[in-house]
Amino acid sequence: MNQKFKFHTLPQRSGEVANVFIHxxxxxxxxxDxxxxxxxxxxxxxxxxxxxxxxxxxxWSQFDNMSSGGVSAITRLNVLAGAAAAVADRAIHFNTSRNRATEMGKTLLQQLERYLFQHHPYISRVNLVGHSLGGRVVVSALLDWMKKPSDGKLEIGDVLLMAAATELSGADALAIGKRLKGKLYNARSSDDNILLFNLGESSAGRHEVENCVDVPMSGFGHTDYWPQLEQVLRKSGFHGYQGGIPALNQPLPTVKTPDPVFADHLLYDLLELTSGRIRDQVVKHVRSSSWASLEIENSVYLLTKEFQLLxxxxxxxxxxxxxxxxxxILLMLAEHYDLVSELHDCAQVIEMEALLISKCFRSSFGEGHVLGARTDIVAQMDAMTEKGYFEQVDALATSLTMTSYFSTSEAPKPDYRTTAPARASKELTLISASALSTFAELIPTQRIKAAVTNLKSAVKPGYSALIPAVAILxxxxxxxDNEGLL
Known part of the structure; x- marks a missing residue:
């Protein structure tokens, strides 16, 4: 079981107090999400x-192969039985996540201290905010914290539980409150029917807890807390909010049906702010797809729309x-390259891009490619000239086309590390099935899988254009280096 937290500090930060949010x-x-x-x-x-x-x-919607296969098999025999099996499977899945939350909580403060020491060593106090099972993580962390002597390194100020999917007794709340430097708040709503599925427990998120500062959120459903977080903070008197900017009395105007092109700020805003040279490279690769119909070069709107349609x-x-x-689109490509299990370590889009693009270079050109390692792809890219990087992306783009399997490529040669030369994976796709069995011990299974994945990329519509375009983005x-777009 993965018990590693991925911490991410948001932009627009100041002060010496940290608010830590757990979903x-x-x-x-x-x-x-x-x-x-x-x-x-x-x-x-x-x-x-x-x-x-x-x-x-x-x-709740993520079924592993065993679960989906079992539910599908039962559904083929009887639809009602299949529906019942799906419900039972999701109940087991939630219970597994509930147990994981308890175990994760026991490691939260230790991992948080390491993160703060590395990234924010001046922080001396933290406030904790947990929603749903995130509240369970927080309570588990605090109960484990109570068992250990205080070392004075890190103070915990306010703790805000929102719709907490966990039990919390008055005695435990009292003991925790005495150790905190702030207050223990319980934001709860009796209208939160989702917490009724937390079977076997009386969730703190539905009722008042003795020795907690009660924060009743009348009419709130389980999913209302994050979108209306400011209202919860204001009503609770949460410490981190008191010194903040007062909320505007007038509601901000909202667009009911926002344009999906303008709303995709991670793509549209990036294309708008980047240089024309880089944008031209994106246009070039998007146009390489037979599915693209981009005609106007200088329209960021049309380029964004065409990219989305690929x-x-x-x-x-x-x-x-x-x-x-x-x-x-990044998630779609990550699934294509079998990277879903590694996405937990990505808190920013640029980290997801680094994971994906390093995998693409590694899949096409082997472990020895200069851009094939996720751990140092940024450093290697930074050391390259703009022209040099574009040439490597051109080589990658060529490797993802069907013609590259049957003709000699005229694209720039891949750049390999001097210490670990690697063979291009194209050679593997041309080996017959009998040859594969003969040389099974000589050819790593990963290289065979990489070759098959590359062939799928060449066959699937749009993939051979999307991947190099993502590399340019x-x-x-x-x-x-705009924090709002990372």
């Missing part, structure tokens, strides 16, 4: 250091009138 079940599970959670942190907290602690909480299924895109958002994001 719950079916939240923070992918990059799109993590981006949405970050947007929920109000500007009134910009007087503090705001940190998200992402953990592998799981998602992602996903063309018929689905046609039916809904739009393509995929940039983070959804990765470079643009790194060079722009």
């Amino acid at each position: 719950g079940y079916s939240a923070g599970h992918d990059m799109e 993590r981006c949405a959670l970050r947007k929920c942190i109000p500007s009134s907290l910009h007087n503090c250091i705001n940190i998200f602690a992402f953990w592998p909480s799981g998602h 992602g996903g299924h063309c018929l689905v895109n046609l039916a809904r009138g739009r393509g995929l958002k940039y983070v959804q 990765f470079y643009a994001r790194f060079k722009l």
Whole structure:
């Protein structure tokens, strides 16, 4: 079981107090959801250091191969039995996540101290905010903290539980409160029916807990806390909020149906702010797809729209009138390259791009490629000239086309590390099945899989254009170094 937190400090930070936010079940599970959670942190907290602690909480819709296979088999025999099996499987899945939350909590403060020492050594006090199973993580962390003598290195100020999917007795709340330097708040709502599924426990998120500062959020459902976080902070009197900027009395105007192109700020804003030279490279690779119909070079809007349409299924895109958002395209490519299990370590889009692009170079040219290692791809890219990096992306783009399997490429040669030369994976795709069995001990299985994946990239519509275009966007994001777009 993965017990590693992925901490991420948000932009617009100041002060010497950190607010640490922990999400719950079916939240923070992918990059799109993590981006949405970050947007929920109000500007009134910009007087503090705001940190998200992402953990592998799981998602109700994520079935592993065994679960999906079993449910599908039962459904073929009987639809009602299949539905019952799906419900039972999800109940087991939630219980597993609930147990994981308890175990993760026992390691939270230790991992947090290491992160703060490395990134924010001046922080002396933290406030904790946990929602749903994130509240369970926090309570587990505090109960474990109570068993250990205080070393005085890190003080815990205010603790805010929101819709906490955990039991908390008055005695435990009293003991925790005595150790805290701030207050223990319990934001709860009796209208939160989702917590009724926390079977076998009386969730603190539905009722008042003795020795906690009671924060009743009348009418709140389970998913209302993050979008209305500022209201919860204001009503509780949370320490990190008191010194913040007062909320505006007038509601901000909202667009009910935002344009999906303008709304995709991780793509549209990046293309708008980057240099024309880099944008031209994106245009070049997007146009290389036979599925693209980009005609106007200097239109950021049309380029963004065309890029989105290359992602996903063309018929689905046609039916809904739009393509995929940039983070959804990255997830699609990550699934294609079997990287889903590694996405937990990505809290920013640029980290996801680094993971994906290093895998693409490694898959096409082997372990020895200069851009094939995720750990130092940024350093290697930074050391290259712009022209040199573009040439490597051109080589990658050529390796992802069907013609490269049957003709000699005229693209620039891949750049390998001097200490670990590697063979191009194209050779493997031309080996017959009998040869593969003969040389099974000589050819690593990973290289065979990489060759097959590359062939799939060449066959799938749009992939051979999307991957090099993402590589250019990765470079643009790194060079722009705009925290709001990372």
